[in-house]
Amino acid sequence: MGSNAPSGLTERQEKWFASVRAGLERETGRSLEDWVAIARACPESKPKARTTWMKTHHGLGLNRATYVFSVAFPDQDRWSAPDDLRAKLWRDPGQAEILAAIEQAVGGLDGLVVGQRTGYTAFSRKTQFAALRPIKGGAALGLALPADTAPELAPVAKDGWSERLTARLVLASAAEVTDRIKALLAQAWARS
Template sequence: MAAESGLTERQQKWFASVQASLERDTGKTIDEWVAIARTCPETKPKARQKWLKEHHGLGVNRASYVLSQAFPSEDRWDQPEALRAKLWTDPASTAILEAVERAASALDGVVVGQRKGFTVFSRNVAFAALRPLKGGKAALGLALTPDADPRLSGPKNDGWSERLKARLELSSSTEVDEGLRELLRRAWEGS
């Protein structure tokens, strides 16, 4: 089931716990929270999230869940094929994705998940993520430290998990070589 949803078993349990604990901890049903969220004067997701926290005491995860129910998006995490098609439009970047995907999927128990801005590779937790860059390139984030390899640098504002502390810009699918497969394996081992 995890492979179908793009979420690991651990991630599925976490999402379920956020949903289940909302009513228990707040005393309000999801329908009541949706009604509250729809009264928010803000129009942007981050501003709505902040409003729910400041005015109603909801943390980021619960606010995100409430907002996903109140304002469903076309770009939904549970529709990975649509997210992938929308994100990976450049053939050269897509070739890099496919090469990284083959390398990561050769490791045991890997779940490939699609998010709005990147593709994530997890075992128990995320160990790598890839997002397209202009010009047919891609940025790879790894759950390693930048000093693990001379090709790696520190993270930029990529939007993926804070666990991914090393970054590598890829210009071609041919850069997914034995050395990169070894970096993926090392990041996978820690996940």
């Protein structure tokens, strides 16, 4: 996969990520090197502004644009430094305790893949089954379960972490990661 791919991916995600690169020239008519040259000419400096510019001016979608920028500016590639992403995201001690409790809850699940992203920590098996994101006053736990699975779950309209995560609950402290939450995590894992 190389250094310009996210770490903490499932085998399925790794194949998909590789397909982004493989299909770039075939589907756009430009090589990776051509796209890198275009990316280096981008007047924007922030990641979201860069990908918006790439789509607006060159028609390149988010996933491909993100990949191209990671190659064009490897020193700014956050994917290759998951520990740095984690430290930055989980600075608050209370939120970090919630993350540790969730990691302990899923730690014994077979085939577990933990992936650190910019805004959340993902938990996968073959596919993503949960994610945890810090929010004001705690953390939001997204699960790949129907929201009506349990009364404590609410539906997720759009949270940006995965279309598979359709239920969500808010955790105010690590003490709220009870056996019930562990059972919901295991149920989501079993479906993945």
